[in-house]
Structures are given as structure tokens and as C-alpha cells.
Amino acid sequence: MQYLGLAALLGSVGLALLFVMARMGWRLDWLLGWFKGCFLIMLLSLSALLGLAAWELQQFRPITQQGPVAVLELTEAAPQRYAATLAANGTKRHVQLEGDTWELQIQVLRWTGLAKALGLSDGYRLARINGRYVTLEKQRGRNAALSGRLYGTPQWRDLWHWLDGLDNPQFIEADAFVVRYMPMADKARFAIDLDAAGAKPAALNPVALHALKPAG
Structure with a gap:
């Protein structure tokens, strides 16, 4: 009841x-x-x-094979500390780096399916440049050294970040290229060439060429 x-x-x-x-x-x-x-x-x-x-x-640029997409110049400010100038798309960014080598991260958008068939070109955006130490102990002590983020979009509204988290994106996918373990040296200049297969660094002056040669 x-x-x-x-x-x-x-x-x-x-x-x-x-x-x-x-x-x-x-x-x-x-x-x-x-x-x-x-x-x-x-x-x-x-x-x-x-x-x-x-x-x-609008922050991305089409991937073409018409010369380098960026030029990096290093100036030693102190032992294992460098002022880096990255010139790309008519602008220059100045970043402080620490360590023995540098790496550049590039975000890529790849069109698929119908979008690819319509002729849309894959795009890229320079994302981050980092300095790294060769010795693991020093790298840990510096907490990945200094680094420079090359665009200002916060992660919560970062289109590339959201696409990268999708399991099966339609029409467009997030990819990434990374240039790693490039030596740092005073007055060294490097070019970054980019194509659909990846990013390739190239020495632009004798200092950079000498830094790329194996020791001994």
C-alpha cells in the first residue's frame, strides 16, 4: 500500500x-x-x-618545393646558450635556446578524400623550436632547456591539436615533422626545406657545415 x-x-x-x-x-x-x-x-x-x-x-602555408620555408641563425651569448633568429614568411622570431643541439617541430595538415581530389594542398605551420643537451643528466636538470613556441593559439582552441586527437578525422588529418639533433654553433645558419615527405635541414655557411661534420 x-x-x-x-x-x-x-x-x-x-x-x-x-x-x-x-x-x-x-x-x-x-x-x-x-x-x-x-x-x-x-x-x-x-x-x-x-x-x-x-x-x-590562415596561419598555415601550402607545402611546396620552392626553396626553404625558414632560415635559422644562431649567435652564442654564453657557453651553451644561444640567441636564435628564425626567419619565415617574411617575419623574424627571436628565441633564447640552451643546450648542444636544436630541434624544430612543424605542424602539418593533410587533406584526404574528396578534399584531396579537389586539389587542396597540404599545409604547414612552424610550431616550436627547442634547445637540448646531449647529456641526459644536464637535460633533466634544465627541464628540457629553453624553448620557443612559434604561434600564439592556446591549446583549447588549437585546430591542429583537436584534429590530432581524433581517431578517424574526415577530409583533413593532423601530422607533424620534426628536425632533431641539429648542432648549435656560433654564427651558424641553417635552412629548412619542406616537402610532402618531411623537413630537411641544410647548412648555409661554413660554420654550419663544419658543425654537421662528425667529430674526429
């Missing part, structure tokens, strides 16, 4: 609420307004997402 009584009480309250709703809004004008409001919010959110995606895409 207890549960039957509770069920009857809840049912009565439900019927009373239904009666009140019918009396106040039986024409469902409020429901139409609610749907319209939800639809407008959805359009606003989609517009904001597309705007953020557009801002991200």
Missing part, C-alpha cells in the same frame, strides 16, 4: 502540472520560441567555431 499510495500521489501531482501547463500554454507558443532560441544559439556556436577554424587555417 505504501508504494501504491506514493505512486498515486506522484501521478496526481503530475496530472496537476499537466493541467496547469495546458491552461497556461496550450497553444505551444513557448515551445516554438524555445526551439527558435536553441536554433539561434546553435547557429551562433557554429559561427564562432567556423571563425576560430578560419583564424587557425
